[in-house]
Amino acid sequence: MDVRKMLSQAMELPKSKLTGVHRLSELEHWDSLAILNFMALVDANCGLALSPEQLLECQSIPDLEDLLARAQSMSHESAHQLN
Amino acid sequence: MKARINSIEYYLPEEVVSSAQLAQEFPDWPVEKIEAKTGIRQRHVARQDECSSDLGFEAARKLFESGACRPDQIDFVLFCTQTPDFFLPTTACLLQHRLDIPTSAGALDFNLGCSGFVYGLSLAQGLIETQQARRVLLITAETYSKLLHPLDKSVRTIFGDAGAATLMEGVESGDNFLGPFVFGTDGSGAKNLIVPAGGMRCPRTAESAVAVEAGSGNWRARDNLHMDGAKIFEFTLKTVPLCVSRLLEKSGARIEAIDRFIFHQANQFMLEHLRKKLAIRPERFSLALRDCGNTVCASIPIAMKDDRDAGRFGANHTAMLVGFGVGYSWAATLARWPGEVLM
Numbered sequence: 001m002d003v004r005k006m007l008s009q010a011m012e013l014p015k016s017k018l019t020g021v022h023r024l025s026e027l028e029h030w031d032s033l034a035i036l037n038f039m040a041l042v043d044a045n046c047g048l049a050l051s052p053e054q055l056l057e058c059q060s061i062p063d064l065e066d067l068l069a070r071a072q073s074m075s076h077e078s079a080h081q082l083n
Numbered sequence: 084m085k086a087r088i089n090s091i092e093y094y095l096p097e098e099v100v101s102s103a104q105l106a107q108e109f110p111d112w113p114v115e116k117i118e119a120k121t122g123i124r125q126r127h128v129a130r131q132d133e134c135s136s137d138l139g140f141e142a143a144r145k146l147f148e149s150g151a152c153r154p155d156q157i158d159f160v161l162f163c164t165q166t167p168d169f170f171l172p173t174t175a176c177l178l179q180h181r182l183d184i185p186t187s188a189g190a191l192d193f194n195l196g197c198s199g200f201v202y203g204l205s206l207a208q209g210l211i212e213t214q215q216a217r218r219v220l221l222i223t224a225e226t227y228s229k230l231l232h233p234l235d236k237s238v239r240t241i242f243g244d245a246g247a248a249t250l251m252e253g254v255e256s257g258d259n260f261l262g263p264f265v266f267g268t269d270g271s272g273a274k275n276l277i278v279p280a281g282g283m284r285c286p287r288t289a290e291s292a293v294a295v296e297a298g299s300g301n302w303r304a305r306d307n308l309h310m311d312g313a314k315i316f317e318f319t320l321k322t323v324p325l326c327v328s329r330l331l332e333k334s335g336a337r338i339e340a341i342d343r344f345i346f347h348q349a350n351q352f353m354l355e356h357l358r359k360k361l362a363i364r365p366e367r368f369s370l371a372l373r374d375c376g377n378t379v380c381a382s383i384p385i386a387m388k389d390d391r392d393a394g395r396f397g398a399n400h401t402a403m404l405v406g407f408g409v410g411y412s413w414a415a416t417l418a419r420w421p422g423e424v425l426m
Binding site: 031032033035036039040043044049050051052055 | 120237298299311312313314316317320321352356359360
């Protein structure tokens with residue numbers, strides 16, 4: 001789960017453009033279409049359907065990493081409970 | 084008595100809005116970007132004096148002219164739209180008269196969007212298999228263009244107007260041609276695809292017609308269609324794969340045994356994502372929005388008709404139909420073309 005890689009794919013930018021970037025507001029390509037792309041990539045790579053509200057609350061790339069980690073852990077817990 | 088689809092015809096209004104035209108209006112979205120994301124090259128748009136009933140009428144006229152049946156053989160009209168000609172009377176009643184369908188026929192409207200066609204098939208099947216009707220004319224027609232703000236590219240790039248007419252008939256047969264069905268509803272998503280003003284809850288006023296900037300450079304008023312694309316995408320990701328699994332479980336069919344997957348033609352980005360997620364081979368998956376856009380309740384019958392004409396959906400083939408969207412509302416079924424039917 002490489003958040004920076006998915007982020008660069010979502011914005012259709014090379015990953016090198018994210019070097020040194022911390023805050024999402026520094027990324028002019030982080031727009032409504034990029035959010036849709038990111039949701040699709042997270043679903044395809046991690047099997048998680050993130051909510052746009054959760055994504056919009058993220059201020060920084062580490063916030064996105066935390067969100068994904070939490071969503072994955074919740075998903076594992078629900079799978080465990082089902083088993 | 085078993086219900087089956089006999090034939091489908093559709094009608095697209097003459098006026099066309101191309102992606103190139105939209106790219107001129109919205110310079111931050113080049114034509115390549117619009118077409119790559121939506122999969123849509125052009126959308127047909129109804130004239131100001133052209134309503135859903137007109138599009139449905141033209142589609143039904145084509146169906147009768149094809150020889151599928153005569154108007155006097157129809158004993159029920161089901162009309163699905165969210166943009167009716169009038170609050171009242173019922174548009175299906177107007178169409179009964181205009182199409183010369185006998186006054187002994189039943190007729191009703193139902194208000195659903197992208198799930199409407201599959202719900203219509205279910206209603207028609209119920210009428211036919213309980214022998215309340217022998218031939219049902221299901222018309223699904225929409226003119227969302229009338230609800231869109233001209234400066235809202237998020238919806239103007241996607242939606243197109245269209246009408247489709249589907250003839251459902253009852254035949255004595257041991258075979259099933261339609262079903263099972265699965266349905267779903269979640270009204271908590273109502274606010275994410277809505278026209279806030281214009282009904283009784285919030286009538287149109289001078290104030291409701293005032294457009295405000297709604298983010299990403301889009302403008303809309305409360306009289307216009309509002310779509311939260313990201314919320315709709317989240318709903319789709321969570322709902323459609325489960326809906327497909329439930330249908331496979333209920334029918335006992337394996338996904339490999341389905342010849343054709345005809346989903347509501349929302350936009351190419353969403354459809355391609357769902358196709359890959361469900362591991363459906365591209366040659367079995369319908370994409371029929373390039374020349375007409377997302378036509379809401381008409382999108383599935385348009386795709387079925389195009390597939391049928393192109394030989395992609397032939398005699399005795401089974402198609403999975405999945406409608407999902409505004410409401411939220413969703414429904415899915417399996418439909419089989421009978422071998423001998425004229426299309």
